[in-house]
């Protein structure tokens with residue numbers, strides 16, 4: 001076992017390295033699967049830095065940042081996750097993404113600080129009711145390396161009493177919907193949606209045809225497996241009235257722009273759901289499937305929120321399509337619902353307007369980073385007055 005190097009029992013704030021104005025943050029990220037962990041941690045870090053804060057992003061696998069954030073961000077230092085991490089002085093705020101357990105030696109140093117950093121666990125986004133109940137709760141650490149510290153739960157969410165949604169400074173809100181006088185343009189970023197071939201059938205009947213941009217990895221594989229289309233970056237694949245195009249991996253700003261340019265976005269996971277909302281275009285969401293079926297409740301909660309107040313015909317057709325896209329119903333109506341939702345059917349325009357309206361409504365309250373800064377400010381004031 002590597003011995004933990006000795007360090008003084010207390011560290012006054014003055015012991016911490018002086019950095020840029022604003023607060024100094026340690027963000028910890030473990031890449032478990034796919035791109036969501038790094039995607040969220042990068043957006044958070046870059047947004048904090050854009051507001052004058054200094055961020056050390058500790059990450060166990062930074063490889064995806066080469067394509068996701070090739071531009072980097074002034075104020076964000078990307079550092080390899082090290083365990084033990086006893087030689088670093090914790091900064092003002094420590095964000096642990098998705099309960100990823102920062103190295104024990106680092107947490108021991110946090111606990112040994114004269115004025116310990118504020119320790120925040122950033123959780124997964126959901127519209128379920130437990131989010132409002134759990135947001136902002138304190139978890140006193142009774143044992144382990146952080147004994148004596150408090151860890152605070154910060155839950156992203158869609159309502160005022162949650163942690164809000166990541167937005168970023170450069171988000172251009174959706175333009176108003178336009179009438180379609182060309183092939184429908186789609187982006188496919190998915191896991192393995194059951195019924196992809198039924199969806200292709202619905203697209204194939206569109207009078208103007210459609211062009212589907214397929215993201216690399218899972219989606220390209222699934223198009224090959226379910227539809228027998230081997231997509232190549234070299235050029236588009238014709239398929240009757242449809243055109244399929246393989247996309248390369250692009251930066252987050254490029255990905256966001258891709259969603260804004262599309263007429264219909266089929267997205268997956270939490271981060272691209274939020275970006276598709278901001279794009280203000282019709283969207284279909286595929287959730288990461290959980291073995292215990294927990295994604296079903298998560299989908300229903302989001303449907304209830306997103307479609308609250310929607311015209312009845314739209315709510316019914318969209319719910320049918322979304323459940324079937326997630327393998328949560330084998331509703332024979334799904335094919336008919338798809339057909340009803342696509343142009344030139346009247347519901348298409350209703351859907352466009354609804355997506356635009358929801359982008360505006362959900363962007364009106366403050367965003368996640370603003371709420372996080374407010375949360376931190378309130379706790380720092382409270383801890384100084386104790």
Ligand SMILES: Cc1cn([C@H]2C[C@H](O)[C@@H](COP(=O)(O)OP(=O)(O)O[C@H]3O[C@@H](C)[C@H](O)[C@@H](O)[C@H]3O)O2)c(=O)[nH]c1=O
Nearest residue numbers: 033034035036039215249250251252255269270271272
């Ligand atoms: C395809 C593509 C994606 N991206 C980014 C956008 C997002 O930040 C990120 C994708 O993240 P998500 O949309 O969350 O989907 P994901 O499927 O990659 O991640 C998911 O993995 C599951 C295991 C987790 O449980 C989910 O919570 C979720 O995080 O990749 C690009 O920047 N460029 C690209 O070309």
